[in-house]
């Protein structure tokens with residue numbers, strides 16, 4: 770069993786999503802007896818997908834450029850994971866661009882999805898995903914609810930790849946002052962613990 774632990778916050782150790790994603794990765798490793806594989810996209814971002822990266826995906830293992838080998842490793846890492854834990858802060862109503870660059874590496878026709886006569890089919894089935902969603906504002910309810918292109922996008926793209934078992938752990942209103950922020954983080958932690966107890 771493998772738990773792929775991904776972070777995408779650019780804020781290093783100050784990131785709420787990084788702290789919470791580590792707790793979830795430990796929880797999932799304990800639940801599954803799996804080992805944690807780490808990919809910190811905030812600390813070590815993948816570049817934007819280039820035309821060469823995209824067109825070179827079919828290269829045979831012995832003929833790959835370093836970039837093609839890197840992208841093949843990112844894809845294999847995702848395919849091998851039983852659980853994928855994703856720390857995903859909201860940036861400008863969507864996800865960090867480094868997380869989008871990762872998605873551009875793992876959404877590969879013939880590997881993680883296929884188009885059939887009946888429409889698209891996800892091929893990366895049998896995985897669980899846990900998304901740690903952090904935001905400065907409030908989007909789960911209220912006037913800004915329609916501006917969330919972060920959780921809705923991740924749910925869509927993971928589902929497109931065949932990952933339909935997606936748990937969201939949310940800490941929002943993080944910019945509403947220290948007390949609200951602390952409460953929001955405490956609530957997210959309690960949610961992580963609650964799921965751990967349910968799984969035990």
Ligand SMILES: Cc1cc2nc3c(=O)[nH]c(=O)nc-3n(C[C@H](O)[C@H](O)[C@H](O)COP(=O)(O)O)c2cc1C
Nearest residue numbers: 778784785786858859860861862903904905906943
């Ligand atoms: C580049 C950038 C863009 C952001 N855009 C939004 C936004 O559109 N909406 C929002 O509510 N918060 C926004 N924030 C605030 C973050 O979502 C918030 O600070 C969150 O705590 C960051 O998560 P982290 O602590 O896990 O890094 C933005 C922060 C950064 C750095």
